[in-house]
Amino acid sequence: MQECIGDESDGVSAKQLCFIAFLPDILDSKASGRNGYIKTLKKLADQYKDRPFSWLWVSAGQQAALEANVGVGGFGYPALVAFKPKDHKFATAKGAFDLKQIGDFIEKLRKGGESVSSMQGSLASIVTIPPWVRI
Secondary structure, three states: OHHHHOEHHHOEOOOOEEEEEEEOOHHHHHHHHHHHHHHHHHHHHHHOOOOOEEEEEEEOOOOHHHHHHHOOOOOOOOEEEEEEOOOOEEEEOOOOOOHHHHHHHHHHHHOOOOOOEEOOOOHHHOOOOOOOOOO
């Protein structure tokens, strides 16, 4: 998350846009579903690698305050939010979680054709979740 918000004292500047994917719990989508969503995000990151964008994902329900701050969770998962740290604004992708739909969403954002909202709260509400450990 540090890359999204930046910290000038550490020489890290904020990205123009930070894409945060809220993915279904692995118990809901299974590993194959989760891996498919992550694969889509990686392809998008590669497609837009020349842009000042950052990409990350969180498991649905694990970041309740963040979800509330960007109004995610009431319409299901996966969900994708584009956050602009400089303006503290965000937009939520409405549509399928696939390369074409998300690509269209990004292009509309870049051209000013997507509706944006002010974020309620802050990114400081992010909590660290320990990774699953196999036994």
